[in-house]
Amino acid sequence: MxxxxxxxxxxxxxxxxxxxxxxxxxxxxxVPPPAAPPNHTLPANTRxxxxxxxxxxxxxxxxxxxxxxxxxxxxxxxxxWPEAIWLTDGTPAQVHQQVRTVMTGARAQHAVPVLVAYDIPLRDCGQYSSGGAASDAAYQQWIAAFAKAIGNARAVVILEPDALANLPQDCGATSDPTGALTAGRIADIHAAVTDLEAQPGTSVYLDGGNSGWQSVGTMAQTLIDADVQQSQGFFLNVSNTQPTDQSDEYGTWVSKCIWFATDGPSWAVGNADWCASQYYSPAAPNDGLPGDAVVQTDPSTWHWTDAWFDQNVGTPPAAQLTHFVVDTSRNGQGNWTPAATLYPDNQTWCNAPDRGVGLRPTANTGVPLVDAYLYVKTIGQSDGSCTRGTAGPGDPVYGGTTDPAAGAWWPAQALTLADDANPALTFNLPGGLSPSR
Structure with a gap:
């Protein structure tokens, strides 16, 4: 041409x-999406x-x-392409109006919005995305207004990224000495699940972290504590770059572990910590953690975890397994794996370079427990002013320039993510506009 x-x-x-x-x-x-089924599962043809x-x-x-x-x-x-809409602050009245505005737009498209509730107290352990409601009571009022604004329409709610994989007790050795802050966090999620799942068309997903973070048993137990079985399920990989197939496998293990510890054999009930983790191998017990000097997350060893689940869990009834969704907004090129000593702290989760947009959003995933692949993280928004453990203020990965603040639009990053998309980015337009026309 x-x-x-x-x-x-x-x-x-x-x-x-x-x-x-x-x-x-x-x-x-x-065509308009079908009516919400009783279990809030997304139909495969969801738009x-x-x-x-x-x-x-x-x-x-x-x-x-x-x-x-x-x-x-x-x-x-x-x-x-559809991306999630983030609701991050404001009064109950303000978030109610913001959600109503989105719901009106979605109704005009005969489409289902993906809404991210991101206002939990003590958000992000006070790091780049710190903030959140001033108290547990304030949050519960905020989320109640959020839920009411959805009403009877269909919606997907991604409930508080990092809220469960990064509990207050995980923020540091002295971050929650009495456990009160963590108990408040769990209570907030309980309240949110109750309010949101009361809406007939709302599919609620709780924070399940990602496959390179909490061990399978730890994440399963936290989700159980947070009432995941009263929700539609959990979400994985938000704002992260773990490959989709690894997220699918990790999520399946977490789901099986939830069943094992709640509806499984009597000897297993209450023992999610017995589940083999993604760090499991014959040479390392299942308590290995990310970053441990000996045990690292290594998918080449995951067959040992599969073998443990085959032997101890088997094939639970499909109807009793918890479903999940996966964020594919920037995992097209998989994980960024710099040399271990490249920087004092590689911060591989923070504005990882050259990652690319991943699989397109769809509720027709072909994976039994995966309800949808979604673009949850806004593609092109910064994770924060990463310094990789250096004196800063610049980011050495980007030539020493200072990354935009968390949540700020970064045009250069957006263009790189789009250019490096895998599969290659195309228009999401019916009827197809192509260069040959």
Whole structure:
């Protein structure tokens, strides 16, 4: 295709995608989603909500006006795919209105929104994404207003990323000496599950961390304590880069461990800590932890964990296993594995370079326990001003420049994630706009 023709096509596509209301128009071409089943499981043909004013959509306009049509098309491709909407602060009245606005937009598209509730007290152990409600009581009022705003419509709620994999007791040796803060955290999640699951079309997923973090038994027990069996399930890999197949396998183990410790044989009930972890091998007991000098997460040893579950858990009834969803927003190239001594603290979870967007959002995953692959982390938003344990303030991975604050839009990162997508990023448009037309 000649350059002039390509430029005209770029302008046509970006203009069509980003014209006022156009994304809503494209999405509404789909048939309305089926009614919510009693167990809140997402139908395989679920269509997720695409926000017409996303960061990527606005960046496409900026790039187009700035004379960068190729970048504009890339951002328009990204903007055509559904991403989660994060609700992170505000009063109960404010979050109620924010959720209602999203629900109105989703209704116009005949689509299901993915909402992230992210306002838990003592959020992120006071690190890059610190904040949250001022107290447990304030949070419970906030989440009740959140739930009420959803009403009878369909919605997916990703409930408080990092809230369970990173409990107050995990923040440091003296972070929760009496256990009161952790007890408050669990109570907050209990209250949230009760309020949200009371809505007939809401599918609630609790924090399950990721496959490179808490051991299988630890995560299963925390989820049990937090009432996961009263929710639709748990979520994995939010804002992380663990490969999808590894997340699927880890999540299956956690699900089986939840069954083992609650509905399994009598000798197993109450003993989630007996489950083999992803760090298990004949040479290392199942209490290995990430970063341990001897035991590291190594998928090549996972057959030992599979063997333990085959021998001790077998094949539980499918209807009794807990489902989960996986964030694939930036795991297209898998984990970033720098040399162990590259920096004092590699912070592999923080703005990992060259990762790429992963599998497209869908509720038709082909994996029995995986309800959906979703773009939960907003693609192109920073994790924080990472320093990799250096004196800073710059990030040595990015040439010593200072990364944007957590949650800030980072156009260069968004473009890299889109360019490195695996599979390659395409438009999510019915009828197909292609360069050959």
């Amino acid at each position: 000649r350059a002039s023709r390509l430029r005209r096509w770029c302008l046509t596509v970006v203009g069509a995608v980003l014209a006022a209301g156009s994304l809503t128009g494209f999405a509404s071409a789909a 997720f909500y695409v926000a017409p004013d996303s960061d990527a959509a606005q960046q496409a306009v900026t790039d187009l006006r700035g004379g960068h049509p190729a970048d504009a098309v890339t951002m328009a491709k990204l903007a055509s």
